[in-house]
Amino acid sequence: MYNLARIRYVTRHYNDLQGLTMVPLALFFLTWAGYDAGWISPPPWLSNEWLLVGASATVVGTLGYTISKLYERAYGRIEAAPHHIPQSHKREFWIWWSAYMVAFAFLPAVYPQVSRLGLLISIIIFMEWRSRREARHWLILALWLAALSLVPILDGVRGPIYPSATVRDIAIKLVTAAGFLVISTIDHLTLVRTLGPIRREEESRA
Amino acid sequence: MPEPFEELASLDRLVHEPARLAILTVLSACESADFLFLQRLTGLTKGNLSSHLSRLEEADLIWIRKEFSGKKPRTIVGLKERGRKAVDQHWERLEALREDTRKWRPVPNLGTP
Known part of the structure; x- marks a missing residue:
């Protein structure tokens, strides 16, 4: 018997549920943390910061695209329906967005220990959750990152929470990488549970 | 026949058949889907899926x-406006039926004749 609720959910969010496409992004954050910590260093020909960013973006984009093609070959393709967002949701969205932007703009100005990077990643993940309320694991990661970014506000109470800004950023990048790996696995397994395991494409597409 | 059963019997069988209902439900949640996606989601064989799609196309519910x-x-498949209405109405009727059946009470046993 078909689980029609799950069929609807997977169809609506098929492109978002292609979890493995996020693995390169998780590896990027892991590499970035390793680079900050001095565990790894880029080759000399990539010593220019912008070149490094460009090369990383290209590699992450290419790998993500290749993995999405694997999903397409295994499960097929759909054209998603345009989102019909109710007026009340739009209002709520703007309230949340404004609150986050205020936090992003002003908190680091008042408390320089607060991590802008962590807040930014948290906002992006939070907005992804807003478009897919059933995906609570995205919300949990967004809240974790927001908490990690904001916790230095409590610095005055019992001394500094992070020994330095570098340690704080490494922690945030490591949590982002681990979080991406976990949520990508959950999303991928949701797809596999509904569509079956990834296997080679059928002989033809009919 | 009691009223709820009449209502059940009068459901559109073209839409109510489980595989076709699954296909129409998938298509109602997107703009269009390809054959492979429908096959993976419904678990039907190619022949079976083709035959269901042909029936739905003949009924002018899908393109x-x-x-x-x-x-x-x-092969790309999408829902026509008529198909969207049919599947929405079908789900509404099923929901209404479900609500009705919740109100059912067992008939008290009045003893053996």
Whole structure:
């Protein structure tokens, strides 16, 4: 018997549920943390910061695209329906967005220990959750990152929470990488549970 | 026949058949889907899926388009406005029926004749 609720959910969010496409992004954050910590260093020909960013973006984009093609070959393709967002949701969205932007703009100005990077990643993940309320694991990661970014506000109470800004950023990048790996696995397994395991494409597409 | 059963019997069988209902439900949640996606989601064989799609196309509920992706042929399927209405109405009727059946009470046993 078909689980029609799950069929609807997977169809609506098929492109978002292609979890493995996020693995390169998780590896990027892991590499970035390793680079900050001095565990790894880029080759000399990539010593220019912008070149490094460009090369990383290209590699992450290419790998993500290749993995999405694997999903397409295994499960097929759909054209998603345009989102019909109710007026009340739009209002709520703007309230949340404004609150986050205020936090992003002003908190680091008042408390320089607060991590802008962590807040930014948290906002992006939070907005992804807003478009897919059933995906609570995205919300949990967004809240974790927001908490990690904001916790230095409590610095005055019992001394500094992070020994330095570098340690704080490494922690945030490591949590982002681990979080991406976990949520990508959950999303991928949701797809596999509904569509079956990834296997080679059928002989033809009919 | 009691009223709720009449209502059940009068459901559109073209839409109510489980595989076709699954296909229409998938299509109502997107703009269009290709044959492979429908096959993976419904678990039907190619022949079975083709036959269900043909019936739905004959009933003017869906459209089917063939195209090439590189050298590979692809079959794209989408819901027509009529199909969208049919599947929405069907779900509404099923929901109403479910609500009705919740109100059912067992008939008290009045003893053996």
